[in-house]
Amino acid sequence: MDLMLNKKIIAITGPSKGMGDAITRAFAVEGARLALLARDIEAVSVLEKELRDQGIDVVLVACDITKSDQCEQAVARIRETFGDVPDVLVNVAGGSGPVGKSGADTTFEEFEEIVRLNMSGCFNTMRAVMPGMMARRSGKIVNVGGTFGMRGKAGRMAYSASKWGLRGITKSMALEAGPYNININIVAPGMVDGQRFRTKVCPDMAARLGISEEEAAQRHAEDYALQRISTAQDIADACLFMASDRSRQITGADLPVDGGWAAL
Template identity: 60%
Template sequence: MDLGLKGKLAVVTGPAKGMGAAVTLGFAREGADLVLLGRDVDAIGPVAAQARAMGVAAEVIRCDVTDEGACAAAAEAALARFGRVDILVNVAGGTGPIGKTGLETTAEEFDEIVHLNMRGPFNTIRAFAPAMVAGGGGKIVNVGGTFGMRGRAMRLSYSSSKWGLRGLTKSFALELGPSNINVNLVAPGMVDGPRFREKVVPQVAAQYGISEDEAAARHASDYALGRVSTDEDVAAACLFLASDRARQITGVDLPVDGGWAAL
């Protein structure tokens, strides 16, 4: 399906690896030009090079999304280079403390992950949405998580931050809708990758005294489809919501988890 993204300008935060890289390269395959934001520009470089090899422009800008001034400067640089902003995808985020109860989590740990996962998208939307308003519309996609839809013991800080991101998404959807800007949230479940294979699977294997293959299968069995999501699954959802195919969809939470949060 042609998503009609060729020639659009997409801004992606957290593009260096995992879901962010998959989203970035997905836009490149669709012919969209790119502005890639992150603190470690060296890590983003290889992904940008892959995108350029597909024939699109890919500008890398150093930006800490928790810094309001840095986001404003990034927006100015993007507009100076391309003259418009059509799409913003907020992938950048963190996991916070794992394996701690809420009572064990420190105030500093809580503040750090809430600040990153909520203040980051808040800053980037405030920085880039005015250009969309001026240009007659746009698409914003925030990447949340299913723990922000059902909650999760031992992940209180992360879960709280993603619940908050849902509220931010819905409020911006209401406020920016009259300007023809769609604001939606993609909520991945567990995604198969280094963290799943190197941290989650060994932890489950040790907990139940089973092999790592059995642990991976046990985790997948929690989902209606019996499989763990991939980065490409998440990217596909982001691309759809960033396209005019989703022109009448705004303020939604779209789980990409094989059937866990919604069932």
């Protein structure tokens, strides 16, 4: 299926780690022009060079998404480079916040930090691209949320709150942007197989329950209807769909990519 993303301008935050890397590469395969927004540009420079060597039209833009002025400057840089504002904004950048802490034990500083990154960061980038998309009367925004923003999670209150808040931003702005032919949606990953899952989540469960790490991975998989853990490519494929015109009649939606946990 042709997703018609060739030569589209795709701005991606958090482009180089885990899901971000998979999402970036997925859009590169589609022939998109890529604007990679990152606070630590050195960490993304290797990926940028690799993509450039493959013939991908890519620009690396320094941007701390928690700073509204930097987001506006980043969009201006993209317009200068590619001649227009992004056709698609994919908000991947985010954090996990305190893990295993109750709400009562979470400090205000910890709560504020993750809300500022996961909520305010996405708001800043959306606010920066919206005027240009509205003037052009077209655009797609894909926010990467999380299933803990669809169901509560003990010990993850701050993270859960930040992703619930992102849903509110997404749905409200989808209503406002709809008359301008702009779609705004959330892709919500569940547990994703990757470095953190294999080096942190599984070892912690294995140590706590006295089982092997492979048994721990299987126990996690058994939580889901499909009995398997999502991969970063699963998340990337969902982002491609939501960024394409194949999803032209979908807006304000939550798409959980979790093997059947949040929605069942």
